[in-house]
Amino acid sequence: MLATLYGRALDARSPDPILGDTLSAETLDKINFDPTKTGLRPGDHYSVAMRAEFLDGWTREFLAGHPNAVVLHLGCGLDTRVWRVSPGPGVSWYDIDLPDVIKLRRELFGDRPGSTMIASSVTDPTWLDQVPRDRPVLMVAEGLVYYLTEADGHALLRRIAGGFRTGQMIFDGFSRLGVRLQKLNGAVTKAEATLHWGIDWPTELEAIDYRLKCRDAVGVFDASDFSTLTHRYQVLAAVGKTIPALSHLSTYYRLNF
Ligand SMILES: C[S@@+](CC[C@H](N)C(=O)[O-])C[C@H]1O[C@@H](n2cnc3c(N)ncnc32)[C@H](O)[C@@H]1O
Numbered sequence: 001m002l003a004t005l006y007g008r009a010l011d012a013r014s015p016d017p018i019l020g021d022t023l024s025a026e027t028l029d030k031i032n033f034d035p036t037k038t039g040l041r042p043g044d045h046y047s048v049a050m051r052a053e054f055l056d057g058w059t060r061e062f063l064a065g066h067p068n069a070v071v072l073h074l075g076c077g078l079d080t081r082v083w084r085v086s087p088g089p090g091v092s093w094y095d096i097d098l099p100d101v102i103k104l105r106r107e108l109f110g111d112r113p114g115s116t117m118i119a120s121s122v123t124d125p126t127w128l129d130q131v132p133r134d135r136p137v138l139m140v141a142e143g144l145v146y147y148l149t150e151a152d153g154h155a156l157l158r159r160i161a162g163g164f165r166t167g168q169m170i171f172d173g174f175s176r177l178g179v180r181l182q183k184l185n186g187a188v189t190k191a192e193a194t195l196h197w198g199i200d201w202p203t204e205l206e207a208i209d210y211r212l213k214c215r216d217a218v219g220v221f222d223a224s225d226f227s228t229l230t231h232r233y234q235v236l237a238a239v240g241k242t243i244p245a246l247s248h249l250s251t252y253y254r255l256n257f
Helices: 002-013 020-030 044-067 081-085 099-110 125-130 150-163 175-181 186-192 202-208 233-242
Strands: 070-073 092-097 113-121 135-139 165-175 212-217 250-256
Touching: 002 020, 002 044, 020 099, 044 081, 044 135, 044 250, 070 081, 070 125, 081 233, 092 099, 092 125, 099 113, 113 125, 113 250, 125 150, 135 150, 150 165, 202 250
Parallel strands: 070 092, 070 135, 092 113, 135 165
Antiparallel strands: 165 250, 212 250
16 A cells, blocks of 8 residues: 555656646655555556546546445555545545554544545455445445455455445456466565455456446556556557457456446
8 A cells, every 4th residue: 555655646746647646645755664665666656646547537437427425445545535536525435444554544644524434354244334325335446356365355246236226346456367477566575465366357257246247347558548658668558458468467347236
């Protein structure tokens, strides 16, 4: 979560920001830590900012059609999405992460009207009891699901699909190859984290629960405009798009139910 905070801060401080999240930059200044420990290499902030921007877009779209939605922002870390998206007064926003993370989040950000922090593992079924169930729900999980085991991930999606009348789930996932290549991911290895759950096909997600229908599965190289980035990134995107195994390495999913 520090790697993504740092990435958003670098983007905000760059001459031509993609996300322009100045609150992340201000927040980073409040934390005393060595950014080199995040494993982020020069230019990696592009992918952090592009992913956040893409999922912000889907979030805004859902909220435009559901002004009374409940948002479950799972594995929120120190993400400032609620400020970027700025939901209307009818929306109830929940930021959920592990207790240590929520403690730090509270210290750094304090309370915000319309949003509530929940300190819990997303795999614990009881946290959902704190959330109203009679409204459309949006689950947003950025940089989270591959840290769960497949069984825990399936149980989470099934619980949310079964717990609300209607809603949407948006998240990024790694393919099984992406999970196998995790040692090449500096942010993951530096955090001493382990990736578990790989997703190869949207049909695997639909098979978790009969209510889930995949509306979109967009490869990261197709999701954003790489043409304004450095030459290295343009080449990476061009290669990534043409080699099927790479184009599916990381995908944004949008499921309706
Ligand atoms: C890569 S960070 C992403 C943070 C944030 N979404 C962002 O994009 O900046 C992954 C986050 O998932 C959280 N996380 C991992 N496993 C979790 C679990 N079982 N329950 C809740 N949060 C979890 C971590 O604490 C961390 O904040």
